[in-house]
Amino acid sequence: MPQKEKVIILGSGPAGLTAAIYTARANLTPLVFEGFQSGGMPGGQLMTTGVVENFPGFSKGIDGQALMAEMRQQAINLGARLIMEDITSVLIDKRPFTLVSMSNQEFETDSLIVATGATARRLPLDSEKKLWTKGISACAVCDGALPIFRDKELAVIGGGDAAVEEATHLTQFGSKVYLIHRRDQLRASHIMQQRALEHPKIEILWNKVVEEFLGNEMLTGLRLKDTKSGEESELKVAGAFEAIGHTPNTSFLSGQLDTTDTGYIITHADSTETSVEGVFAAGDVQDSKYRQAISAAGSGCMAAIECERWLITAGK
Secondary structure: OOEEEEEEEEOOOHHHHHHHHHHHHOOOOOEEEOOOOOOOOOOHHHHHOOEEOOOOOOOOOEEHHHHHHHHHHHHHHOOOEEEOOOEEEEEOOOOOEEEEEOOOOEEEEEEEEEOOOEEEOOOOOHHHHHHEOOOEEOOHHHHOOOHHHOOOEEEEEOOOHHHHHHHHHHOOOOOEEEEEOOOOOOOOOHHHHHHHHHOOOEEEEOOEEEEEEEOOOOOOEEEEEEOOOOOEEEEEOOEEEEOOOEEEOOHHHOOOOOEOOOOOEOOOOOOOEOOOOOEEEOHHHOOOOOOOHHHHHHHHHHHHHHHHHHHHHOOO
16 A cells, blocks of 8 residues: 655755654654665765855755755654655656655655756766765865965856856856866857856867866866867866756656757756646756755755645645
8 A cells, every 4th residue: 555645855955854843743744665776866066075064054064965964853753753764656647646765675755856856967086986075076166265266367267158257256266267168159149158258267268178176185287188180288277166967867867848959857946846746846957047955945945835835725
């Protein structure tokens, strides 16, 4: 027999755990699937972040893993139940919704909050894995202001709007920012291209790809390869920011919710409601613009409140 729930939350990043805190305080005893591999990393992207300086309430900053551990314990203290598994399949075309976990256990729920986040695309290099969080990041807004990057030469890898935005943001902190793009023309919108081309602290390195991240304990530079000539060169930088896109963790939904062309769940204006009544989405799984821990937490709060109100209205 399926285990029956009032609300199930998928994901345990800032959005999922905030939703768990709010629904637990509303006496809904939420069941949270933290994720394991395919459904998003338990604790979300902050689990791979060092010092978090821009989450309110921590004047000296806080380690990303420590922040998520506190949020997780807070949710548990308030009555949330957590399972460290992925959900492998969801059926939301009839009520109650049916979910199957990776251990092949079946669950039924009256409502569902999807907060599985998005995974930053990263270069498949051993040196990248070695120096990740040691001078390499996928979020300039999150990490660019850290002391290790101030007044240093930095690099952004990518050629779209996000890459230009990251490079422009980093000019506030770094002495110079190199924008490394594999082609001879940016993919960014015209206005963003002009912003990069005209900024005195941004230098674009055309037709270049990263072959290796250099350094032992911390990043010291990049080995680049020219995509036309094959010539290799080294670039000395103290920080490298990968801006090559994100992949929303939505494959398990099998297209049952409306999404953008890039896979982000579409929510109603000023709401976390999705195309299916009783299903709500929060955090980076539906936010391709801000992608910040605090905005994810805020949308988790919204999803919980809307979920609670929907359950009351639906008589659940």
